[in-house]
Amino acid sequence: MKLNQDGLCEDCEIIKRIKAKPAPTSKDINVLQMTRAKIHGNDLVEATCVGYHCAECSKYINRVYSQSGRDSRFPKLPEYVKEHSDHCKITLYPFTYGVSIMTNIYTMKRLTDKQVIEYSNRPYTDSRPQKWKDGYRRLEAKANNKAYCQEEYQAICQKLPDIAPKSQAGYTRMKKADSDSFKKIAEAAHQAGIIIHSFENEE
Structure with a gap:
């Protein structure tokens, strides 16, 4: 010892x-x-x-x-x-x-x-079955969507406060549904120089 x-x-x-x-x-x-x-x-x-x-x-x-x-x-x-x-x-x-x-x-x-x-002692390669690969992709998609929505919502609140949704959760729901209201906000955001990322498939 x-x-x-x-x-x-x-x-x-x-x-x-x-x-x-x-x-x-x-x-x-x-x-x-x-x-x-x-x-x-x-x-x-x-x-x-x-x-x-x-x-x-x-x-x-x-x-x-x-x-x-x-x-x-x-x-x-x-x-x-x-x-x-x-x-x-x-x-x-x-x-x-x-x-x-x-x-x-x-x-x-x-x-x-x-x-x-x-x-x-098997080779150091990716040995995940497809089910596990798909599961990790869903985790990545959820993490990316959350990070992007937070970043976008904060930018919209700062640059376009008059059209910003009341909450980030509300913005996320609008974006996920690709609603008409979201499309209007996204268009205004693009014109204001705000990058809006595509909502990744979480299924």
């Missing part, structure tokens, strides 16, 4: 600092999980993500990694997972080979110990 200059367990202090945060990020939680694994003498961690995720994150999830890189059965934990886990909420869990259970998140089938090794 490594001690700091005050004679305290460094890993224990890391856990204490993260637990004290009012709103720890996914990256914080993963540091916590990796540290807990090390304290218990476990070098392996499983990377998973239960929600819809992007093509890049899909390359790294549903694998078991060796934190140190010394376990030749598994790939070394990539920097991408450590640095970008907040993007799609990649989560790490301590993993004990032969004891822990790993499930393929796309098929929900339990993997044998041999399959865990094979699946963890």
Whole structure:
């Protein structure tokens, strides 16, 4: 156990600092999980993500990694997972080979110990089924629509206060329905130099 200059367990202090945060990020939680694994003498961690995720994150999830890189059965934990886990909420869990259970998140089938090794060493490509790709596209569409509507509504309120809807929610509903009232506002917005983005399909 490594001690700091005050004679305290460094890993224990890391856990204490993260637990004290009012709103720890996914990256914080993963540091916590990796540290807990090390304290218990476990070098392996499983990377998973239960929600819809992007093509890049899909390359790294549903694998078991060796934190140190010394376990030749598994790939070394990539920097991408450590640095970008907040993007799609990649989560790490301590993993004990032969004891822990790993499930393929796309098929929900339990993997044998041999399959865990094979699946963890598969090529780093986007392996999402179409259903998962469509799900992530819908999430992106909703996020984009929300951001664009907020930006547009604020600009309309500032430059065209006389025709601005009473609320952003009202503006969003008008835009989604592509109502005649929205078309009039959009035309005036274009003339005022306000960019109006297309409403993306959320279905």
